[in-house]
Amino acid sequence: MATPTLKTISKATGFSVTTVSRALGGYDDVNEETRRAILDEARKQGYTPNLNARLLQKQRTQTIGLIMPATSPRLTDPFFNEFVAGIGSGAATAGYDLLLSTDMTDTTEMETYRRLVSRGRVDGMVLVRTRHNDPRIAYLLHTKLPFVVFGRTDAAHNFTYIDMDGVAAQRLLTQHFIEYGHRRIAYAAPPPHLMFADYRIQGYRAALEAHHLPFDADLLIAGALTERSGREIAHQLLSLAQPPTAIMTGNDLMAFGVMRTIQERGLRVGDDIAVGGFDDIPTAEHIHPGLTTIHQPIYATGQRLVTLLVQMMNGDASPPRAILLEPELIIRASSGSQRA
Amino acid sequence: MATPTLKTISKATGFSVTTVSRALGGYDDVNEETRRAILDEARKQGYTPNLNARLLQKQRTQTIGLIMPATSPRLTDPFFNEFVAGIGSGAATAGYDLLLSTDMTDTTEMETYRRLVSRGRVDGMVLVRTRHNDPRIAYLLHTKLPFVVFGRTDAAHNFTYIDMDGVAAQRLLTQHFIEYGHRRIAYAAPPPHLMFADYRIQGYRAALEAHHLPFDADLLIAGALTERSGREIAHQLLSLAQPPTAIMTGNDLMAFGVMRTIQERGLRVGDDIAVGGFDDIPTAEHIHPGLTTIHQPIYATGQRLVTLLVQMMNGDASPPRAILLEPELIIRASSGSQRA
DNA sequence: CTGAAAGCGCTAACAA
DNA sequence: TTGTTAGCGCTTTCAG
Numbered sequence: 001m002a003t004p005t006l007k008t009i010s011k012a013t014g015f016s017v018t019t020v021s022r023a024l025g026g027y028d029d030v031n032e033e034t035r036r037a038i039l040d041e042a043r044k045q046g047y048t049p050n051l052n053a054r055l056l057q058k059q060r061t062q063t064i065g066l067i068m069p070a071t072s073p074r075l076t077d078p079f080f081n082e083f084v085a086g087i088g089s090g091a092a093t094a095g096y097d098l099l100l101s102t103d104m105t106d107t108t109e110m111e112t113y114r115r116l117v118s119r120g121r122v123d124g125m126v127l128v129r130t131r132h133n134d135p136r137i138a139y140l141l142h143t144k145l146p147f148v149v150f151g152r153t154d155a156a157h158n159f160t161y162i163d164m165d166g167v168a169a170q171r172l173l174t175q176h177f178i179e180y181g182h183r184r185i186a187y188a189a190p191p192p193h194l195m196f197a198d199y200r201i202q203g204y205r206a207a208l209e210a211h212h213l214p215f216d217a218d219l220l221i222a223g224a225l226t227e228r229s230g231r232e233i234a235h236q237l238l239s240l241a242q243p244p245t246a247i248m249t250g251n252d253l254m255a256f257g258v259m260r261t262i263q264e265r266g267l268r269v270g271d272d273i274a275v276g277g278f279d280d281i282p283t284a285e286h287i288h289p290g291l292t293t294i295h296q297p298i299y300a301t302g303q304r305l306v307t308l309l310v311q312m313m314n315g316d317a318s319p320p321r322a323i324l325l326e327p328e329l330i331i332r333a334s335s336g337s338q339r340a
Numbered sequence: 341m342a343t344p345t346l347k348t349i350s351k352a353t354g355f356s357v358t359t360v361s362r363a364l365g366g367y368d369d370v371n372e373e374t375r376r377a378i379l380d381e382a383r384k385q386g387y388t389p390n391l392n393a394r395l396l397q398k399q400r401t402q403t404i405g406l407i408m409p410a411t412s413p414r415l416t417d418p419f420f421n422e423f424v425a426g427i428g429s430g431a432a433t434a435g436y437d438l439l440l441s442t443d444m445t446d447t448t449e450m451e452t453y454r455r456l457v458s459r460g461r462v463d464g465m466v467l468v469r470t471r472h473n474d475p476r477i478a479y480l481l482h483t484k485l486p487f488v489v490f491g492r493t494d495a496a497h498n499f500t501y502i503d504m505d506g507v508a509a510q511r512l513l514t515q516h517f518i519e520y521g522h523r524r525i526a527y528a529a530p531p532p533h534l535m536f537a538d539y540r541i542q543g544y545r546a547a548l549e550a551h552h553l554p555f556d557a558d559l560l561i562a563g564a565l566t567e568r569s570g571r572e573i574a575h576q577l578l579s580l581a582q583p584p585t586a587i588m589t590g591n592d593l594m595a596f597g598v599m600r601t602i603q604e605r606g607l608r609v610g611d612d613i614a615v616g617g618f619d620d621i622p623t624a625e626h627i628h629p630g631l632t633t634i635h636q637p638i639y640a641t642g643q644r645l646v647t648l649l650v651q652m653m654n655g656d657a658s659p660p661r662a663i664l665l666e667p668e669l670i671i672r673a674s675s676g677s678q679r680a
Numbered sequence: 681c682t683g684a685a686a687g688c689g690c691t692a693a694c695a696a
Numbered sequence: 697t698t699g700t701t702a703g704c705g706c707t708t709t710c711a712g
Contacts, residue, residue, distance in 0.1 A: 016699050051459040053689030056392040081421045088442030098440045102428030288628025295579040356683045515708035
């Protein structure tokens with residue numbers, strides 16, 4: 001038996017394909033009896049509309065695209081876990097599907113975007129982890145496809161985004177360590193091509209200045225957002241003639257690496273060297289000692305972004321929204337205790 | 341300027357839509373010059389094929405569907421993290437997209453499946469976390485849509501799956517604790533509706549028997565695969581007149597909960613009460629003390645499943661494959677040390 | 681080697 | 697209230 005289509009129903013009931021379409025579509029210009037007959041037949045045949053056909057006609061896909069940054073097998077950042085879950089939940093609620101591209105390399109990234117967008121696979125896109133002069137944003141702006149962003153760029157912000165206030169966040173964390181009596185606070189910073197690296201470093205320096213602490217270039221080392229990178233940077237920092245007494249990092253994963261290195265060197269995290277992360281991924285609470293960090297409402301942000309995106313996809317032409325999240329400092333044992 | 345289509349290229353070059361299609365499609369019955377001209381024009385216009393149209397015609401979607409079990413905001417199991425990453429990577433490699441549905445409730449789950457499948461949104465599906473008489477499998481079997489499964493069911497296995505050998509795995513872990521001198525080994529088991537709960541419990545009991553240890557029903561408590569559930573069960577177990585000296589769990593998340601409860605009660609994980617998990621999620625290594633567990637090659641399994649699925653979608657009609665993974669025991673500090 | 685014509689399943693003007 | 701006609705963008709016979 002062939003797959004049920006409007007045509008098969010049309011044949012079975014004697015009505016035209018158009019009428020069948022209208023009856024099923026819930027239009028009110030269909031005779032009640034006719035509609036009933038058609039609905040019955042449709043149910044009998046187990047009809048469900050062919051999405052591709054409908055979409056080809058309507059030029060819509062009911063799908064939201066999300067391209068993940070390159071991920072490595074085991075070190076997947078839980079950050080994205082929650083983010084995807086948030087997006088997925090938001091999309092489901094709004095009746096959209098989520099098309100996920102796990103992009104493997106930076107080289108193919110733009111290609112992936114182009115594929116998704118220009119082939120009309122998605123009605124809108126969600127972007128994460130913005131970079132300087134982010135080409136993805138330039139591209140999407142150019143295509144006119146609705147999109148929302150977790151993060152900002154340096155250029156004019158004529159698009160809708162939500163972002164953590166990185167300046168305030170890093171300032172808060174730095175200040176926390178200063179108040180705990182630290183004077184040599186290192187920062188294992190995010191890779192500089194990421195937009196938020198700038199804001200965070202700004203916040204770091206602002207806090208130092210506010211407390212009249214000197215900025216020491218030796219204490220600022222950029223790395224990758226991975227545990228391994230955290231380990232490497234920690235080694236460098238601890239090998240300095242004057243090592244820091246506190247180390248902050250670009251994300252929690254890096255902080256884990258830093259903690260491990262500290263411990264491997266026979267020092268105690270917290271008491272000997274304080275550590276602060278960023279993101280507050282679930283493990284931050286479980287690791288030993290607990291990691292002081294900045295909490296990011298990742299899941300909720302994902303959901304919120306989708307809500308905004310759906311509005312845009314539905315033709316809401318109101319100007320772009322810019323939402324800055326206030327940081328929340330989570331103090332745990334890796335802060336150690338107040339010093340003299 | 342209108343979106344580039346075959347028609348716009350056809351107009352610009354003077355060739356028919358048909359010829360343009362063939363030239364772009366790489367057919368060899370096109371004059372070299374013609375092809376060059378068409379390709380040039382296509383590039384100039386920035387043409388990319390409209391997927392919906394192509395798929396409507398070919399009746400394919402180049403998309404793999406994956407429906408995630410209900411997830412809660414912050415407690416997303418890292419297990420799925422890696423699994424999705426593996427599937428995504430496999431799909432990308434094979435030129436497929438991944439359609440992800442974060443299903444929120446058990447009630448709507450089948451509905452979600454039906455939507456994806458019958459509307460022709462996906463060419464194949466990946467299933468995780470099988471249940472007894474899993475209705476999803478019954479449904480997919482019935483629709484003839486290609487699918488692969490991480491897990492088994494109780495019924496005849498006339499479908500392709502990969503699964504951890506749960507019997508062997510849990511036996512291995514139980515035996516490990518027995519060899520460490522434990523005689524009262526509790527098991528905080530997975531929820532019984534999940535297929536793998538059976539296998540694991542079987543393995544648990546087999547190990548006890550093999551070592552002539554009595555099975556104590558008080559020591560077997562089923563729960564949810566969450567940290568909270570682990571905490572609750574640990575409380576129960578530790579409140580027994582004769583509490584266990586070792587506790588195994590359905591997954592690492594539960595184990596974390598157990599560990600926390602042990603510590604909150606002023607006992608030491610490992611020395612006082614040994615703990616064993618399942619999955620070997622990244623945190624298992626970082627938590628304090630490190631968690632003894634069964635390693636599951638989650639990412640690789642995801643990739644492998646996609647490979648199998650792609651074969652099926654490409655019309656490979658060879659009989660279903662059944663792959664059972666051998667467990668690997670990871671011993672960490674939560675095992676404590678050998679006892680008298 | 682190239683083009684005309686048909687059709688994938690659906691929706692939407694426009695008539696009747 | 698219903699049907700006719702077109703057409704979304706693409707592929708695919710079938711002729712030339």
